[in-house]
Amino acid sequence: MDLTYRPRRLRSSHSIREIVRETTLEPRHLLYPMFIEEGEGVKTPVAAMPGIHRYSIDLAIEHAREAWNLGIKGVALFPAIPNGLKDKYGSESHNPEGLFARTIRAFKKELPELLLITDVALDPYSSDGHDGIVSEAGEILNDETVEVLIKMALTQAAAGADIVAPSDMMDGRIGALRAALDEAGFERVMIMSYSTKYASAYYGPFRTALDSAPKMGDKKTYQMNPASGYREALRESSLDEAEGADFLMVKPALAYLDVLRVVRDNTQLPVVAYNVSGEYAMVKAAAQAGYIDEQRIVLETLTSMRRAGADAILTYHALDVARWLKS
Template sequence: MQLTHRPRRLRRNPSIRSLVREATLSVDDFIYPMFVMEGENNRVEIPSMPEAYRFTLDLLVQEVTEIYALGIKAIALFPAVPEEKKDLTGSESFNPEGLAQQAVRAVKAAVPDMIIFTDVALDPFTTHGHDGIIDDNGVILNDETVEVLVKMAVSQAAAGTDFVSPSDMMDGRIGAIRQGLDANGFENVGILAYSAKYASAYYGPFRDALGSAPKSGDKKTYQMDPANSREAIKEVYLDIAEGADIVMVKPALAYLDIIAKIKDATNVPIAAYNVSGEYAMVKAAAQLGWIDEKKVMFETLLSMKRAGADIILSYHAKAVAQLLASGYRC
């Protein structure tokens, strides 16, 4: 055959494939989500998330020290709040001695250079499990919720977090939080906005981890409709205009098209959240022997980079870091 172009020339061996590879995974790409709980000297595996744990503060610090040594430079903290500390308005969320605030201080004391992202949403702190304050009819009150979110963000900044990460999807909360941070002297604390957060069925294991599932109704009046893509661009533009430093798409795997569209439409860093349900599916299939876990894990994460994600939040991050350190290549 007289062929001018033979694309297989660039696939002949691993060295050539590596030379022309368009998307790569590095330990620098990851934020590692971590769960913290009250108590001492204990960790509890999350049944629906094998090899993911809730840590008490002392063991959280040990784990953070270990992952930092592997090259992971950023974590996202999520507190598992006892039921007795929850109320209708999530007031524990801005307690200066709250679990999240304590965790930030403990991590910074042990590993000062670890970048910390703290979640800003009320669902772990409310008795009803919604991300906002509700009225007597079960309606989420947007503006009243934003007032509490600002207090929460400022308290996290005072504890030493590097980025606050509003995941609630209330209207106008990015601008209000930016103003609140600046007014309290926290101009250098960044905002990672959960800008395109969909009302997804992939969040189930995460809600198991925190006990934060809504007690009634769903989150469709504030999280986005999975059928919509143009709306995601609008949400991202609004968050950038209000002061977001990084924008996020959540979940990632079923929304790669959204990541790609936002990449084309903006010039800010884009984070993708490889959520608990995506993680759990890989783990479950691997335990049944149906897939090669390492290869599927890397292929899945590479798809997010290929789509345009600059940053990936993933429960796989530690395993990826360990494999990369051992010389593993997909």
């Protein structure tokens, strides 16, 4: 054949494929979500997420140290709060001596260079299981919720959080948090906004890990419709950027790579993808059944998120991936 162009030449060996590859995946691109619970020496398996546990503070620090030694620069912390401490207003969320504040202080003492990303939302603390305060009529109250989120973020910042991450999807909360943090002298604390978060079926295993599922109704009045695409995503992202967000996030990641690409193309801020619990659980189940090669699937999946525009990826696979990449 008389061919001028033979694209296969650039795929003919491992060395040339590495030279011309367009997308890289390294441990520095990974952020590791961790579940925290009360106790000492406690490690509780999360049944719906094989290989994932809730950790007491002491064991959580040792697990995070392992992540740091593998090249992972940040962890995202999520607390499992006993039911007896939950109420309609999420009051425990801004307790300076509560589980979360104590966890943050302990982490910063033992691992001062590790970036701590802390969740700002009411659902782990709410007796209703919602990200906001629920009215008697069943409405999720926006402005009243934001007032609690401010208290929560200030408590986390005072304890040593590097990045507060509001995952609630209340309107106006980024601007309110930025103003409150700055006024309190926490202008160096960053905000990672869950700016494009869908009312997704992929969150089920996470809610079992924290016992934080809604006790009534659903989250569709504040999280985005999965059928909505670029226009709503760009509106939410641009509002959060204008209000002072330092990072934007798309959650979930895998079913929304098209949205991730559009957000990436329309902001100069770092963009984070959340490889969520349902995505993790499906891969684990298929791998355990022998249907897929777990390592190859995970690396391909996370590379696709990087290719779509993610600067960083929150993933429960983080430690495994870091080990694979170093081997």
